[in-house]
Amino acid sequence: MAQKCRFCAGLTISHLIELAKEEFTGHTFPDNAYYQHHACFADLEQSAEDGCGLCQLILDCFKGAEREDYEWPRTWAGAEADNDWSMYSAAKEMDMSDVKIAIDASQTFGADPLELVSVFDTILVQVGMSQDAPADPDDEDVWSDRFPTLRLTLSRPACGELRIDGFQVGRVQVDQGVASQYSRDTARAWLEECRSSHPDCLSNGLPELPTRVVDVGTGSNPQTPRVLYTNRGLRANYIALSHCWGGGIAHPLTTKSLEQFRTALPYDDLPASFRDAISISRELGIRYLWIDSLCIIQDSKEDWENESMTMAAVYGNSTLTISAIAASGSNVGILVPGPPPPIPTPSSLRVYPGADALEEVRVERQDLEEENLSLLFMRGPLSVRGWTLQESILSPRHLFYGVRQIYWKCPSHYRSADGTCARFNAPQTSYDNISRVLYAERFRHQISNDLADRESLLLEYYDLVEEYSNRNLTFASDKLPAFSGLAHRLHSLLGGEYLAGLWSSDVKRGLLWFTDRRFCRHVKDYRSPSWSWAATDDAILFNARVASYLPSSAEMKLSDYRVVPRSGGELFGEIESGYLVVEGLMLRLFRSMQVHGALVGDDSDAGNVFWDAPDRGDVPDDSGYKNIIQVTDGTSAYLLSLSLPLPRREAELQIDRTAISEDLYFLFLVHADDNDTQDDSVSSAKCIVIRPVANGIENTFERVGRATIFELSSGWRAPWENRVLTLL
Known part of the structure; x- marks a missing residue:
């Protein structure tokens, strides 16, 4: 166990949650209910030098936090003149620089009450006066003492939940990325739970297959993928792919390649996103996959016109839609490598007090531009393409692949692999009324026509x-x-x-x-x-x-x-x-x-x-x-x-x-x-x-x-x- 100073040794998640019960407002450092850490910033720096891992992490984060990363006060001496001005430099200049710590939840909106918290996954570190303390805008001395709040992330391993008084503690660690075994297991669990347990997602039966699908075999019996012509009325589970083309597609379905593709697709030469979608389909145990450029004859205007008119059924009837929401093109791939290791080196924090209570959670610097489903919906490559809007809304179930983790959307839930997809981190525009009536035919929904x-x-x-x-x-x-x-x-x-x-x-x-x-x-x-x-x-x-x-x-x-x-x-x-x-x-x-x-x-x-x-x-x-x-x-x-x-x-x-x-x-x-x-x-x-x-x-x-x-x-x-x- 890493060495800790007496202030870090006395700090526990359970105590921070007790303080939050006394005073909590989303993304706001409390006025009174906080943990008093070092009496001044110089003491924090000395503790880090003496070997306290958590103090060192806090210090490193202050040194690495440039002023453009946070909302800075209007009248800090030197802040405008010195482009290298950091939170560390500013903290050392403060007259009152005591260190205080509180707990927060990244998935909340600002000003949310405690009742809306589901996961405590953020540590707030405040030096001197709280950023949100009342201040007279005309009092220059008060403004000069206001200091941005440093945010650290709490996370825990994927094995087992950690809860205190009904609150989940720490987000799930997703360091291995979307291609990890944890992500594969999580995707299967989400789909199975939705199909078997969600009252709003229980289907009336198997969907009718589109005109053509890619037959990928099954997880236990994979085969060389081929294009399969379906019989009208044939029903089976299938997956649809929503993706950005990002330019021309290598080896699309054409009048010339049609017969060859019915025997076998040139798997090794397909775009990376197509190969990844095939792998995901097999992992989920679903044999049939619909990909636009492999299931619509690309050099036939007649076929394109006929099939483009069936998009409502293709996406609306799919068992699941795989959304390559972070991939700018088909050659980028879906199952991308995991994110780089966190910098600076993370530390840990005990969950409970007492000499025998050794359970800990990881503490690391919070990335202010960190990927979440809300940001992907607003800024992701898939979210600026015209065709993909109807794909997103028509599909009842989505498995989104970001760079950092996977996400889920169905008529019942939004979810993320790290467990924080709620409120602030979930998309804000969901078109609830349209979705409800679109899925009514497929699921057992009751709607009115008033x-x-x-x-x-x-x-x-x-x-x-x-x-x-x-x-x-x-x-x-x-x-x-x-x-x-x-x-x-x-x-x-x-x-x-x-x-x-x-x-x-x-x-x-x-x-x-x-x-x-x-x-x-x-x-x-x-x-x-x-x-x-x-x-x-x-x-x-x-x-x-x-x-x-x-x-x-x-x-x-x-x-x-x-x-x-x-x-x-x-x-x-x-x-x-x-x-x-x-x-x-x-x-x-x-x-x-x-x-x-x-x-x-x-x-x-x-x-x-x-x-x-x-x-x-x-x-x-x-x-x-x-x-x-x-x-x-x-x-x-x-x-x-x-x-x-x-x-x-x-x-x-x-x-x-x-x-x-x-x-x-x-x-x-x-x-x-x-x-x-x-x-x-x-x-x-x-x-x-x-x-x-x-x-x-x-x-x-x-x-x-x-x-x-x-x-x-x-x-x-x-x-x-x-x-x-x-x-x-």
């Missing part, structure tokens, strides 16, 4: 589209096909017809997408109508949860629509054309390239507009956001879009008529809520901006933006014209 449920599904649908719009596609033409599996499964639940990403039952809200502060240029090659969010590759927003869309006398009416699929395919995939026939109020909007810094009175400040694309006179670094003002010219008044950037000054607004575009633009009112008024006024009007199409077809328009008019007073309808028109 209007409240439909509204919650619609709100999550718009959240999904927003997330999808932030993802990348290798082929722009995949914009609708890569979302088709989700749309297909949601069709019967949301009601109405699917119109190139919109729903006829909620078309008003669907039309009002926009981009925040940036343009969302429409793609040049036809992919969807101008009114669909699929018309742009830029990120878009709906603000669907903010606006009210109650029935109103001032709203657009949809009278006819048509969407024509490409090559006779389904409406959820690529489309050839589409239109909406709508009736509503429209008003001329003038578009100016003028930029003016004048203050505009409340009477003139009429609204704002987000243009989809720049006009010919826009400067390159300009944005799509413009103000709409009401201009009075003699006896007439009109609405004008122009830039009024902040800050503004007291000045008369002079309209530059030469900056006004010659193109015709109109506001088309989509919805205005008039239910809370006794007169003809409304609170605001939500509009799209339209212009006549270039081919000159009468009464036919295209969408070019989204606008809001702030307030429409009594008699506002007079200048607006009621029209029936076609939107292309």
Whole structure:
């Protein structure tokens, strides 16, 4: 056992947990209930020199913690001038530098109470005043004494649990990585528990196999993998792979390789991720594996179109989906080597007091950028690809492979191999309502179809589209096909017809997408109508949860629509054309390239507009956001879009008529809520901006933006014209 000073010898996990029961707030050092360690930082340094392993670890961590690693006070002498300034250097300069220790849980959010803790896996070390102690921001002396809290990680071996008063102590050590025996055993245990014990995950029967699967044999009887054509209606457990291609795939399924692959795949030449997926399938005892580039004929447009329409079933019916969530390409592999050994050398801490209580946990420096499932969902390579969003949501069970460890997701649980996947470390966007109804057919879920449920599904649908719009596609033409599996499964639940990403039952809200502060240029090659969010590759927003869309006398009416699929395919995939026939109020909007810094009175400040694309006179670094003002010219008044950037000054607004575009633009009112008024006024009007199409077809328009008019007073309808028109 390593030597310990008297302060470290008297420190135990059980005592820290007792202190946490007196005072605990997630990620906050306690004001009173802490363990008093050395009286000053110099004593800690001397103890480390004398051979105390835990003091040495703390000291090494202070030396290695640069100021960019933590939130530093505003007024530390030397901190701005010295780029090598570390926590060690700062601690040595402090007048009051006593050392205090408390326990914390990494999976909690800041300010979480003790009741939300499941695993105590963090030691907090505080020097001098607590980082979170009350302080007067104007008192420079107080700010100069505030010190960041050092975080250390507690971990234990995988064999057996360690609990104190219901709390798990320490995360499980996953030093050997995702290819270890522990990871293999854990994956099997998770799957078995889910299939046999989770009430929300009990299946109604074996799933139907996709058109083709890779037959990998079984764990006890492996064989050379081959592509197997399945008979319609054949049912068996199978695994699907979700991965980033990362460029071209070596040895894909083609019309030339089809017959050869039915006999044997060139296993040794397959991408590393494919070979690893085969190994994982065998380990889990599941014979069949679906991999896109080996189960869809890559040089057959017809086969690709047919199979892309089955993605909802392929991923939705899979027994499990293997997600290579950390791999940037198929050649990277899934079963990557384990992480490097921790630096500096870890120490240990006793769990219980007493001479005979020798049980200890490992203590090491906490990596502030440490991998967890939440970060992988936000930043991982798989999480920026367009196709993988529907794969993630459609699949009921996921086995995620990071670099550090494996993770699990099913309708019942999130889990991680180290046991900390909860709250802060779990993904925050789960689309619970959509997931619940998607899995209802597969599992024994009870769902209702009332209007409240439909509204919650619609709100999550718009959240999904927003997330999808932030993802990348290798082929722009995949914009609708890569979302088709989700749309297909949601069709019967949301009601109405699917119109190139919109729903006829909620078309008003669907039309009002926009981009925040940036343009969302429409793609040049036809992919969807101008009114669909699929018309742009830029990120878009709906603000669907903010606006009210109650029935109103001032709203657009949809009278006819048509969407024509490409090559006779389904409406959820690529489309050839589409239109909406709508009736509503429209008003001329003038578009100016003028930029003016004048203050505009409340009477003139009429609204704002987000243009989809720049006009010919826009400067390159300009944005799509413009103000709409009401201009009075003699006896007439009109609405004008122009830039009024902040800050503004007291000045008369002079309209530059030469900056006004010659193109015709109109506001088309989509919805205005008039239910809370006794007169003809409304609170605001939500509009799209339209212009006549270039081919000159009468009464036919295209969408070019989204606008809001702030307030429409009594008699506002007079200048607006009621029209029936076609939107292309």
